[in-house]
Amino acid sequence: MLERKILSVLLVLCLTFTPGCWSRKELNELAVVMALGIDIHENGYAITAQVLNSAEAGSKKGGSMGSLPAVTYKSVGKTIPDALQRMLSMAPRMPYLSHVRVLVFGEDLARSGVSDVLDYISRNHQLRTDFFMLVAKNGKAAEILEVVTPFEYVPANSLYSSILISEKKWAATGKVTLQQFVTELKRSGSDPVLSGVQLSGSLAEGQSMENVKQINPATLLQHTGLGVFKGDRLVGWLGEPPSKAVNYVLNRVDATMGFIACPDDGIVGFAVNRADTTLDVKLNADGTPAFSAEMEIEADVNAVQCAIDISQPAVIDELEKDIENKYNANIRKHIGLVQQRYGADVFGFGEVLHRKYPDVWKKYRDHWGESFKTMSIRVDTDVAIRRVGSIIQPLNQKVVEP
Structure with missing residues (x-):
């Protein structure tokens, strides 16, 4: 009986300290x-x-x-x-x-x-x-x-x-x-x-x-x-191209579109379905940092507006190489634009250096904005074309009569 009375008192005390709606807002x-x-x-x-x-x-x-x-x-x-x-x-x-x-x-x-x-x-x-x-x-x-x-x-x-x-x-x-x-x-x-x-x-x-x-x-x-x-x-x-470059380097691209020029005339359009970027830094012989951005991209061909035979593996290989070269040139160009125009490391290269070489980072951290303008940054892209659509040849390709 005593235990039940003690339990009842404890329950009453708990209710005193735990009101349910004291902070309600209608x-x-x-x-x-x-x-x-x-x-x-x-x-x-x-x-x-x-x-x-x-x-x-x-x-x-x-x-x-x-x-x-x-x-x-x-x-x-x-x-x-x-x-x-x-x-x-x-x-x-x-x-x-x-x-x-x-x-x-x-x-x-x-x-x-x-x-x-x-x-x-x-x-x-x-x-x-x-x-x-x-x-x-x-x-x-x-x-x-x-x-x-x-x-x-x-x-x-x-x-x-x-x-x-x-x-x-x-x-x-x-x-x-x-x-x-x-x-x-x-x-x-x-x-x-x-x-x-x-x-x-x-x-x-x-x-x-x-x-x-x-x-x-x-x-x-x-x-x-x-x-x-x-x-x-x-x-x-x-603008649009450098903004895309920043998002590629920051690993924030889920999907987007692009195109490359054909060897003779016209263009080939592609859709990016996956893009992964890895940032790294190594030290040169003189102790200065050299950065790299390695990108892996999966894409589908979604428009063919020129006379190429995309049923041939060699043609697909050439398209992949052309897309890689375009990415390498454009991403590096726009990284350089941000470096020279703003001196703002929106890509996080300084953080990569800080994590990997903390002692080296101490030499740069107080003036990283100025130092970032002179940093060497390499871009290396690997592109894989996964699909070419439900038709193989472009519809405007001339049909050769037998």
């Missing part, structure tokens, strides 16, 4: 932020929050009250939490950041440095680390989050989905999360990159619901290659 009390934009402002920071309009988001016909499924709020403050607090003067609910899918920096902010912003973002317990980060090329983050987009009912979801598909199939962009960016920023011997996004069309037209009621929308959001960071500051932009 949906009708929250403004669920789906995308966050941050711009620099003369008075601190300008924050743009794209908030889910939960009353309208579930409707397939434009909402019960005819309004949009998302609402954009803006505010200015000395710090980001200050700006978010001031947003309460307009928003009827408390901003809730746990469901942020995309964070957009204005270009001016990115060029001035993002460390202070990342300090708040990393400290905030509401924010997860799996959202994607972008830079608004030649513009402000607020402009990006004001555009009504097709396909997805909530614009933030459209931007999130477009990042996923372009990174997976195009190879000239990249999905970079907060955790990934901070790791590359703090890691010795590497600099981060972020994908760029910009308006294609008029902002005024893009803000209207009429933008997505046309067969050819007047305004769209367009991904525009990679922004190069040196430390926490944006220093420049890379």
Whole structure:
């Protein structure tokens, strides 16, 4: 009997210290932020929050009250939490950041440095680390989050989905999360990159619901290659070819397309299905590092626009050799462009040296940006063509009469 009384007392005490709903938050009390934009402002920071309009988001016909499924709020403050607090003067609910899918920096902010912003973002317990980060090329983050987009009912979801598909199939962009960016920023011997996004069309037209009621929308959001960071500051932009080169070296290419010229005239197109890159470093006789990037690529022929006989193994071998030569030349060219123009090691070669030869790295770490400009980097590509399609000869090849 005594044991049962003691057990009952213990159970009552446990219930005292484990209330179940002390921190609950009701949906009708929250403004669920789906995308966050941050711009620099003369008075601190300008924050743009794209908030889910939960009353309208579930409707397939434009909402019960005819309004949009998302609402954009803006505010200015000395710090980001200050700006978010001031947003309460307009928003009827408390901003809730746990469901942020995309964070957009204005270009001016990115060029001035993002460390202070990342300090708040990393400290905030509401924010997860799996959202994607972008830079608004030649513009402000607020402009990006004001555009009504097709396909997805909530614009933030459209931007999130477009990042996923372009990174997976195009190879000239990249999905970079907060955790990934901070790791590359703090890691010795590497600099981060972020994908760029910009308006294609008029902002005024893009803000209207009429933008997505046309067969050819007047305004769209367009991904525009990679922004190069040196430390926490944006220093420049890379176009499509060099952005692809960076992603190849970083081992971030799942699939993409390419082509090579035929010996006489025309082109052969190919689809990359797998790309693996291994970075290494060796020391020259004088102790200086010599880097290498070894790539293995599997591809399929997907277009033949010239008179070649791809049923012949020798022709396939020649195509593989031509693709290898093109990759070796292009990747090396664009690595050199980043070396000379920015001196930013977005490829992580310094980290490779740090891991393999830590004593040698100590000689370079304090001035790696300048030293990286002079480093020797070799590119060696091995290409294997796996498939040539369901037909062998090109359809425009002349038929020889018997």
